[in-house]
Amino acid sequence: MANWAGLPQDVLELIARRLAIEDYLSFGRVCTSWRSAAAAAKEAYKAKSKAPWLMTHVGERKAEFFSPSGGRIFQLLASRVQTMSPSGWLLVSNGDRDSLFNPLSGIRIELPTLEKRRHKSGLTAELGLERLRWDSPGIKINKIALSSSPSLSRSYTVMSYSFSSGFAFHKSGEDAWTVVSRPTHLPRFHVHQLIYYNGLFVALDACNRIMTLNERKCRMQLRLVLREDLCGCPYLVECSSSLLVAWTTWNGESITNIRVSKVDLENRTHQEVKSLGNASLFLNAHSSSSFSVEFDAESCLPGIKPNHIYFMDLDDEKKSYNMDDGKVETFNYAISRDNYAVGWLQPDF
Known part of the structure; x- marks a missing residue:
């Protein structure tokens, strides 16, 4: 033997x-x-070179994760999944308490209630002054992003966005959220995407405006406005150390085309990308957890092709878009028809 x-x-x-x-x-x-x-x-x-899991719902509260590598299913404890982050962490709700949860390691970190928020602005923020205020109960977090994995670092920041109350961030070890103001003189619009990229929290709203967090001033800072002809549903994704925006456009029944642009935050510019090279994108419509996978010598990506974009269509069918020829094809993951596919998760430590 x-x-x-x-x-x-x-x-x-x-x-x-x-x-x-x-x-x-x-x-x-x-x-x-x-x-x-x-x-x-x-x-x-490299988690980025491994196959993502597909999160599905079975029943009202039960979430499952399907791994294509071995055809296995992992069940989540009885908590409601609010949203996902690109770093492999979920925001789960159990009653009136929200927690970060890593389905791979099983680590759960309880967050302060969003009703308890510190307010800093202008001179008070620069002087380190603050006031603590309790807001109306029932505020729901719709998007989250993490500066680093809580299981790998004791010092991390969670950025959140709520449709009803806007932006806020929470630093590990603190007992409350800090309110973040929107850019000066700009009206408030729905935020589509929120990610952490190259040391910055980056948000994209419904008016194609890209903003970053100025933590010292507790305010979002406008970086650039994307071209008006870039219409459709936008997704922010980090890919091969670059910040990309992907737009899906549809014909009323299904997604027919995807355009990708590379964003330069420093120079406030963006340009169209024709190829992803040895990478592919996974887009999640209902969270900020879109991400990329990369093909290399250590890849484990069964059934996944490079230079493709994977997404959920309007009818919830799982599909792929070929960047080479623009063809859209059905992408089959062997899950039960009784399961409702929610989105892709890139498991990480």
């Missing part, structure tokens, strides 16, 4: 880095030498 436990450490690390993320976790539980190899490989492990 082969002595798998006695394989060289560098070979075990190479194997670990190529596994689907749930297999990577199982790999580290086999024996002492494999656990050591998994721990050593963790820093170099």
Whole structure:
């Protein structure tokens, strides 16, 4: 019988880095030498080169995650999923309390109620002054973004957007949210997307305005307004260290075309992108958790093709858009017809 436990450490690390993320976790539980190899490989492990999970709803409150790598289904505890973040964390609600939850690790972090918010503005923010106010109950968080994974860093910031109360952020260790004002002299519009990119929280609203958080002033800062002819439903995505905006356009029944632009926040410009190279995008319409996957020597992306965009169509069918020829095709994940597909999740630590 082969002595798998006695394989060289560098070979075990190479194997670990190529596994689907749930297999990577199982790999580290086999024996002492494999656990050591998994721990050593963790820093170099690329979640972006692994297949995403598909989140589905079964019934009113039950959420499940389907992994294409092994055809397995993971069930979520009985909490209502409010929204998802690109970093693999969910915002879940249990009664009147919201928590961050990582379905991969099982870590849950309770957040302060959004009704308890610190208000800073102008000179008071610069002087470090604040006032604490309790707002009306029942405020719902609709979008979230995280500066870093709470399981990897004790110092992180959660940015949120609520249709009813706007932007706010919460720093780890604090007991309340801090209110964020919208850009001066700009009317308020619905925010489509909120992500963390290159050290900045970035938001895109219904008027094609891209804003970033000025944390010192507790205010959103207008960076640029995208062209008026770029219509459709927009998605903010980080891909290959670039900030992209993808627009889906439809003919009344289904999505027929997707245009992609690369955004330069410093120079306040954007230009159309014709190819994603060795990457693909996954778009989520009802959250800010759109993300990219990258093809490399350690990829584990069964059924997924490079230079494609994966999305849920208007009829909730899972489809892909080929950036090479513009063709739209049905993308089949083997899930039950009784399950309602909600969106894609990129599991991460």
